[in-house]
Amino acid sequence: MSALLTTSVGSFPKPEYLLRARTKASKGELSEEGLRALEEKSTAEWIQFQEQIGIDIPVDGEQYRGDMATYFAENIDGTEISGLVRSYGNRYYKKPIIVDELRRKGPISVDWFRFAQARTRKPVKGMITGPYTMMDWSFDEFYGSRETACLAFAKLLHQEARDLESAGAKIVQVDEPALSTRFDELPLLVKAVGVVTKGLRAKTILHTCYGNYNEIFAYFNKLPVDQIDLEMSNSGLDLLERFRREPLRKEIAFGVVDVHSHVIEPESLIRERIEKALTIFDPDKLYIDPDCGLKTRSVEEAQAKLRNMVAATRAVRESHHLTVGKG
Amino acid sequence: MVGTTVVGSYPRIGERPEEQSLRRAIARLDKGEIDAAQLRTVEREVVKAVLREQNEAGIDAVTDGQISWYDSQSHIARKLTSIEIGGLVRYFDTNTYYRQPIVRGAVAWKEPILGDEWKFAQANSKAPVKAILTGPLTLASLADDKHYRSKKALALDLATALGEEVSSLVRGGAAQIQLDEPILTRHPEDLAIAIEGLERIRSRKGSARLAFFTYFGDVTPIYEDLLESPADTIGLDLVQGAATWDAIAKYGSEKPLVLGLIDARNTKKEVPGEVAKKVLELRDLVDLKTTDLSPSNGLEFLPRERAREKLGILSAAARQVGVAA
Numbered sequence: 001m002s003a004l005l006t007t008s009v010g011s012f013p014k015p016e017y018l019l020r021a022r023t024k025a026s027k028g029e030l031s032e033e034g035l036r037a038l039e040e041k042s043t044a045e046w047i048q049f050q051e052q053i054g055i056d057i058p059v060d061g062e063q064y065r066g067d068m069a070t071y072f073a074e075n076i077d078g079t080e081i082s083g084l085v086r087s088y089g090n091r092y093y094k095k096p097i098i099v100d101e102l103r104r105k106g107p108i109s110v111d112w113f114r115f116a117q118a119r120t121r122k123p124v125k126g127m128i129t130g131p132y133t134m135m136d137w138s139f140d141e142f143y144g145s146r147e148t149a150c151l152a153f154a155k156l157l158h159q160e161a162r163d164l165e166s167a168g169a170k171i172v173q174v175d176e177p178a179l180s181t182r183f184d185e186l187p188l189l190v191k192a193v194g195v196v197t198k199g200l201r202a203k204t205i206l207h208t209c210y211g212n213y214n215e216i217f218a219y220f221n222k223l224p225v226d227q228i229d230l231e232m233s234n235s236g237l238d239l240l241e242r243f244r245r246e247p248l249r250k251e252i253a254f255g256v257v258d259v260h261s262h263v264i265e266p267e268s269l270i271r272e273r274i275e276k277a278l279t280i281f282d283p284d285k286l287y288i289d290p291d292c293g294l295k296t297r298s299v300e301e302a303q304a305k306l307r308n309m310v311a312a313t314r315a316v317r318e319s320h321h322l323t324v325g326k327g
Numbered sequence: 328m329v330g331t332t333v334v335g336s337y338p339r340i341g342e343r344p345e346e347q348s349l350r351r352a353i354a355r356l357d358k359g360e361i362d363a364a365q366l367r368t369v370e371r372e373v374v375k376a377v378l379r380e381q382n383e384a385g386i387d388a389v390t391d392g393q394i395s396w397y398d399s400q401s402h403i404a405r406k407l408t409s410i411e412i413g414g415l416v417r418y419f420d421t422n423t424y425y426r427q428p429i430v431r432g433a434v435a436w437k438e439p440i441l442g443d444e445w446k447f448a449q450a451n452s453k454a455p456v457k458a459i460l461t462g463p464l465t466l467a468s469l470a471d472d473k474h475y476r477s478k479k480a481l482a483l484d485l486a487t488a489l490g491e492e493v494s495s496l497v498r499g500g501a502a503q504i505q506l507d508e509p510i511l512t513r514h515p516e517d518l519a520i521a522i523e524g525l526e527r528i529r530s531r532k533g534s535a536r537l538a539f540f541t542y543f544g545d546v547t548p549i550y551e552d553l554l555e556s557p558a559d560t561i562g563l564d565l566v567q568g569a570a571t572w573d574a575i576a577k578y579g580s581e582k583p584l585v586l587g588l589i590d591a592r593n594t595k596k597e598v599p600g601e602v603a604k605k606v607l608e609l610r611d612l613v614d615l616k617t618t619d620l621s622p623s624n625g626l627e628f629l630p631r632e633r634a635r636e637k638l639g640i641l642s643a644a645a646r647q648v649g650v651a652a
């Protein structure tokens with residue numbers, strides 16, 4: 001039996017040299033191949049780091065992505081990319097615009113999955129930006145219906161999931177940060193994610209964040225995935241009590257470090273959080289990870305948080321005499 | 328015939344390098360390369376450009392684009408007593424975030440909030456500039472209330488504070504005040520609180536006109552009560568809140584309406600003639616001479632270029648109503 005496996009949600013910060021290279025590339029001062037070489041370098045470095053600290057289920061770190069929705073949209077026919085819109089403060093991003101019927105040009109994330117998997121014996125997660133989030137974060141000039149657009153994304157993302165599986169992915173994660181945007185659309189989200197995960201042999205995960213979990217709680221058991229991944233350190237520790245009363249019939253990945261704070265949580269605090277989770281969830285169904293992607297932290301902060309997370313998990317395993325088994 | 332107005336916010340930056348000045352300036356402020364006064368200068372240049380774009384499109388009543396607002400909540404709340412500004416919280420279903428006001432004690436007005444911004448904008452606009460305030464119910468609903476433990480009590484104290492602000496704005500020359508209560512599209516059951524707040528604010532407005540706006544959804548269940556509310560004009564989102572259209576078609580309105588028919592959350596361009604046709608369906612139900620056309624909500628969710636185009640569509644649609652009617 002494996003217990004308390006450690007993993008990450010998806011993104012890691014880009015090192016300084018990659019940030020500079022991306023700026024250059026956007027001005028046409030660096031070739032696509034030149035940029036790709038540096039993306040490969042930092043991806044390899046992140047895989048190596050995860051190996052070194054002993055993360056059980058590594059991720060590729062999304063060094064090649066700008067925004068999670070536009071990265072997928074750039075590889076889908078029928079989309080354009082908008083001008084900049086504001087997220088908050090001085091942060092802006094570009095959104096996909098659906099201008100025609102959506103069709104996948106070819107595999108989107110499979111190359112990077114292969115690149116990362118070739119560098120570790122541990123199982124790397126395949127990562128898909130979910131259909132509901134793709135729809136909610138896009139402008140739609142074509143379908144004129146949120147449901148139709150969402151299901152069109154779902155259909156082509158299912159092909160992507162299949163391709164990841166064929167490339168050897170044992171785990172496929174569907175990211176749905178927009179999940180709690182409109183509660184009345186939760187049935188649509190369940191339907192669309194179901195289209196993506198239908199018939200997959202790989203273990204499936206749904207990640208979401210910044211939600212009003214109380215409103216969506218009733219849907220957790222309905223989500224057509226094997227595991228849900230929630231931010232618990234930032235907003236969810238109260239949620240534990242609700243899980244005690246209404247048990248989750250799935251695996252859970254439990255976020256134990258806050259990705260929005262510069263503060264490096266000490267090992268002791270993370271241990272407490274894991275211990276609390278263990279009072280409710282079986283150790284073989286409980287995975288330990290950060291709340292969300294770490295991309296907004298500095299490389300040093302992200303690494304320090306991950307180191308403490310792994311050390312704390314190890315300490316809890318030892319004190320409970322739990323074995324790691326094969327990840 | 329029908330007039331034109333906007334709801335409030337406008338994109339701060341665009342694709343052209345000269346439209347990125349504010350983003351660059353804030354980055355430089357964060358690095359300590361410029362100070363707050365220098366940032367203010369850049370901000371005001373952007374406000375002028377935003378006013379120019381609205382003036383050129385021929386919009387009848389404009390705003391400063393809320394360019395200096397960090398967000399719709401903290402920009403107002405941070406100037407009131409006993410409020411701290413907390414972390415980021417998602418703002419409705421927009422995929423944008425606001426800094427959440429944390430209420431630590433009794434809330435009151437202490438200093439002018441929008442006066443200088445409004446005066447600067449009006450001095451740089453040919454068209455009248457509306458002063459926009461987030462309504463007390465929305466502020467109360469989106470805040471983290473650690474003091475009152477009662478949405479109503481907090482909202483009413485906020486209303487008193489905002490009344491003071493309205494009085495100060497009107498003394499400074501503002502003739503059009505707009506109060507935004509988007510939360511009513513999510514919690515129509517709170518209308519009574521919103522109206523009690525509105526009454527407090529109305530009593531301080533002097534001869535200024537008071538507009539009451541809702542957006543991000545429909546207000547079908549409270550449409551008739553909204554028309555009875557003590558505001559001079561009612562602004563409605565008829566895109567995301569398309570359901571409200573049926574209520575207008577059924578009950579009409581004696582009170583001037585602002586019809587938010589231009590989609591401010593999607594890049595798809597409306598055909599002005601089709602928008603005009605839709606407005607004309609209401610010709611026997613509302614007085615088109617006192618009706619305004621507007622985007623469905625603030626334009627900041629669109630790229631700058633498209634926001635500009637939507638202003639053009641808005642104007643063209645209003646002109647076509649005039650020709651046809």
Ligand SMILES: [Zn+2]
Nearest residue numbers: 208209292293
């Ligand atoms: Zn997340």
